[in-house]
Amino acid sequence: MTRELAKPRLYTVIVNERSGGGRAGRQLQKVVRHLHDHLPTAELHIVRSESFQDAERSCRAAANACRDGDAVVVMGGDGMAHLGLNACADTEATLGIIPAGTGNDFARGIGLPKSVEQCVGVIAAGRTRRVDLSKVSNATYAERYVGAVVSSGYDARVNRATNDIHLRFGPLSYGYIALRELRDFSPLHYRLTIDGEERKLEAMLVAVCNTGMFGGGMKISPEADPTDGLLDVTIVHPTSRATLLRLLPMMYTGGFTKNPAVEQFRARTVEIAGDDLFVMGDGEELGSVPATVSAEADALRIFVP
Secondary structure (H helix, E strand, C coil), X not given: CEEECCCCCEEEEEECCCHXXXXXXXXXXXXXXXXXXXXXXXXXXXXXXXXXHHHHHHHHHHHHHCCCCCEEEEEECHHHHXXXXXXXXXXXXXXXXXXXXXXXXXXXXXXXXXXXXXXXHXXXXXXXXEEEEEEEECCCCCCEEECCEEECCHXXXXXXXXXXXXXXXXXXXXXXXXXXXXXXXXXXXEEEEECCEEEEEEECEEEEECCCEECCCEECCCCCCCCCCCEEEEEECCXXXXXXXXXXXXXXXXXXXXXXXXXXXXXXXXXXXEXXXXXXXXXXXXXXXXXXXXXXXXXXXXXXX
């Protein structure tokens, strides 16, 4: 359900100027000008982050200082969106996202437009919605929120390797690394507990989704709804490398889900354990298993079209 709010009194805009190969930095002055034009009575506070840790501190400080109607706006890629939603979850703050990275998967998943100017317009219009988040708990984090997808298998290894490369090809980076990693990949041994029911299985990947996109637009769970209070789980069971190679491009359309190797279902809680596994969330490494992922309904208030 959407509702109109009075325009927030204070907008704290936190930007990673290096996002998108420097796109965020190049667009910042335009964004500030647009916000001033659309919200002439608003107070704007611009914070340029120097590092991931600096951005995280700034997001949390801004969210904790918010009163009802104030907003925290993050400008950058999936990493900035991840920091923003973690800071604003279960607070009085409203989160605004100006996607200026290469993937922007959480922004896409909640229906934000692709252009910076249009996203500024969404924030200026003041329409908000409560959305769900996934909550991850493991030895690394007692509690960490994820807006898009928690990855744990082949997808997590591709994500980690993509983060580590120095030469970037935008959204194509994920596809390039996916092909490279496929050469030596074998199915992984999982021990899952799904709403209390234990399953042992081998799988290429287990993706636990709030919204359904990752890897710069791959639709790993095309039907995921971030307002239904449930997690959408996609399992790709063992299959040949040739089959997985055919499925990869179909992930951009969601058509891969018709393959018999793909299983999908909904759950409230998924516990992930197994051999040689780690978890990624919103493109960030979140540590090792065992990890518990739970659906947190209505955890975040966010500007939407």
